[in-house]
Amino acid sequence: MAEAWRVVASEPHDGPDNMAIDEALLTLVGAGQAPPTLRFYEWRSPWVSLGTGQGASDLDPVALEARDWGVLRRASGGTAVLHQGQLGYAVILPTSHPLWNGDLASSYQRISVALALGLSCWAFHPSPRRRRRRQGSRRERRRSPRASASARSDCTSFSIDVAES
Numbered sequence: 001m002a003e004a005w006r007v008v009a010s011e012p013h014d015g016p017d018n019m020a021i022d023e024a025l026l027t028l029v030g031a032g033q034a035p036p037t038l039r040f041y042e043w044r045s046p047w048v049s050l051g052t053g054q055g056a057s058d059l060d061p062v063a064l065e066a067r068d069w070g071v072l073r074r075a076s077g078g079t080a081v082l083h084q085g086q087l088g089y090a091v092i093l094p095t096s097h098p099l100w101n102g103d104l105a106s107s108y109q110r111i112s113v114a115l116a117l118g119l120s121c122w123a124f125h126p127s128p129r130r131r132r133r134r135q136g137s138r139r140e141r142r143r144s145p146r147a148s149a150s151a152r153s154d155c156t157s158f159s160i161d162v163a164e165s
Helices: 015-030 061-067 104-121 138-143
Strands: 002-009 037-042 047-050 070-073 081-083 087-092 146-151 157-163
Touching: 015 037, 015 047, 015 070, 015 087, 037 104, 087 104
Parallel strands: 002 037, 047 070
Antiparallel strands: 002 157, 037 087, 047 081, 146 157
């Protein structure tokens, strides 16, 4: 199943604006009003984002104030991440998308195909590392979809093909 994806390269924003853009894209993609989307973005100033399961009490407000770092909550899980001088990305898919099938490690491996293609459009050329051990059962790996991708020359969209193994 080949499908078109949208690629968005945003101008640098502050933390709340970056999270609001991600949330708006998530709402549109989830409602079927936009195709799967890969968004690249930068942070105008340093921000610490907290995952959904982490409390703000884990942070030192005096240290944050001294460094002039803002704090916000992002929609994804995980722990605190400092966003300063890096390229961020969001992969926005409906929950029913086949790239999510299988175990977490194989899902990330398939999603990385789209991410690597998007990065190569902006002259970043990630090279895949060999996995040291296989994740998931042999049966899960056989059922997990594979992914391949190709991009338009202007890098505003690309097609990703997800095939059942």
